[in-house]
Amino acid sequence: MSDQVAQVLPTSQPRLPRGVRLVHNEAQGGWVLLAPERVFKADAIAHEILKRCTGEATVEQIVDDLAKTFAGAPRDRIHDDVVKLIGGLADKKLLELL
Amino acid sequence: MTAAAALTAPLGLLAELTHRCPLGCPYCSNPLALDKRSDELDTEAWARVFREAAGLGVLQVHLSGGEPAARRDLEDIVKAARDAGLYSNLITSAVGITTERLQALADAGLDHVQISIQDSEQASADNIAGYNGAFARKNALAADVVRLGLPLTVNVVVHRANIARVEAMVDMALSLGAGRVEIAHVQYYGWALKNRTALMPTREQVEQAVADVERLRGKHHGRIVIDAVVPDYYARFPKPCVGGWGRRSLNVTPAGKVLPCHAAEVIPGLEFWNVREHSLGDIWRASPAFNAFRGTDWMQEPCKSCALKEKDFGGCRCQAFLLAGDARAADPVCHLSPHHALVAELAAVREDAPYAYRRS
Numbered sequence: 001m002s003d004q005v006a007q008v009l010p011t012s013q014p015r016l017p018r019g020v021r022l023v024h025n026e027a028q029g030g031w032v033l034l035a036p037e038r039v040f041k042a043d044a045i046a047h048e049i050l051k052r053c054t055g056e057a058t059v060e061q062i063v064d065d066l067a068k069t070f071a072g073a074p075r076d077r078i079h080d081d082v083v084k085l086i087g088g089l090a091d092k093k094l095l096e097l098l
Numbered sequence: 099m100t101a102a103a104a105l106t107a108p109l110g111l112l113a114e115l116t117h118r119c120p121l122g123c124p125y126c127s128n129p130l131a132l133d134k135r136s137d138e139l140d141t142e143a144w145a146r147v148f149r150e151a152a153g154l155g156v157l158q159v160h161l162s163g164g165e166p167a168a169r170r171d172l173e174d175i176v177k178a179a180r181d182a183g184l185y186s187n188l189i190t191s192a193v194g195i196t197t198e199r200l201q202a203l204a205d206a207g208l209d210h211v212q213i214s215i216q217d218s219e220q221a222s223a224d225n226i227a228g229y230n231g232a233f234a235r236k237n238a239l240a241a242d243v244v245r246l247g248l249p250l251t252v253n254v255v256v257h258r259a260n261i262a263r264v265e266a267m268v269d270m271a272l273s274l275g276a277g278r279v280e281i282a283h284v285q286y287y288g289w290a291l292k293n294r295t296a297l298m299p300t301r302e303q304v305e306q307a308v309a310d311v312e313r314l315r316g317k318h319h320g321r322i323v324i325d326a327v328v329p330d331y332y333a334r335f336p337k338p339c340v341g342g343w344g345r346r347s348l349n350v351t352p353a354g355k356v357l358p359c360h361a362a363e364v365i366p367g368l369e370f371w372n373v374r375e376h377s378l379g380d381i382w383r384a385s386p387a388f389n390a391f392r393g394t395d396w397m398q399e400p401c402k403s404c405a406l407k408e409k410d411f412g413g414c415r416c417q418a419f420l421l422a423g424d425a426r427a428a429d430p431v432c433h434l435s436p437h438h439a440l441v442a443e444l445a446a447v448r449e450d451a452p453y454a455y456r457r458s
Contacts (some may be wrong), residue, residue, distance in 0.1 A: 005319060005320030006320060017249070018247045018248060018249065019209050019210045019248060019249030020249075021185060021209070023157070023183065023185075025155060025157060026155075027107040027153075027154060027155030028107060028109070028155050028157065032157060034157055034158060034185040034209075035210075035249075036187065036209075036210040036212070036249050036251050036277070036278055037158075037187065037210075037212075037251065037278070037280075037325070039109060039157055039158065090320075091319070091320045092323060093249075093277045093278070093323060
């Protein structure tokens, strides 16, 4: 597949667009991201990132917050994971960047 | 293996709210014998079905038909889906949904709208739909959907009359503001099967269309999601129909019968249960139709010893019955099927006959 297109900047404010919802479903075993004709299972890390995508927090703030919550994980590594997940989901129209 | 051993939680529910439809598309996969209005489930029955579906693990409900907007209680049905915690997709022809009605549906909690288009050219589109003015109506509803900020999918069913314009139809979806476009080659069931010779493209046309989709995916990556449903009469491997029989989805007909897939009624001898008499959970677990082809125990050769049997589940049971005369046979689309040559023979029969429009 093609390379990531979305530009994820430290100042970008990611949020779930209308028509994309993060819900918990017991029978499906956890958190899922629901979108038009698609379902993505969100693992524990994805869920931690996605619940912070409120449209208010910037990418930088999300990374800082995760670094604080998960002390011990290197900030650079968290930053790379966050940018990769957000960029990938933005390309699939599952997140929008303000 | 017992049925219980293979039991999974379903993800999707196709809710055929009505078979009534103003359009007459010859590729419709509804059955030739359409349910009558007087037999349709009422609002409260659908609300109960949605609650039971959510309890089983269903995440998404596809509100379909026929044309779902032919039901006056569509707003209440959408609200019931939302109240049950389901993600709702409205699959519509666009006829019967005014700007005001769309607003009401959005207020009721609708998550996503899918509009079918028949072609990128108005005259051809209206001819395929068998409805003058359909093309204009679709353009108008698409604009309303985008204005309300709802996600829009454009669905295009591809066949001989429009297959040369895959790129133009993707461009149209982009200009309508769709985030997603489905390029779905006709699947030959119901009315589509009846119209097969009039719809069937040539192998060269199909190969060109598949190449077009690949190229357009690269070109539009990040701007629009292009999903494709493959043209299976020219394939060598069968599709994993509905993700496996009784594994991921269920289909409720307007009159309340629960089917493992929308075409399943063509298979003789299957016993379907109805939501008027059973809970959806009981039907999912125990109805004879759902257990008939669940898992892999029912398989014959060449499926039984095939390395792909857990991947494609032997293909489509309905197609196996329709083309090979045996619902337990390998889908003849598979190159390992002893009936595989028949599929190519059938695809070679093409005739520019008038469409048999789908009419109730």
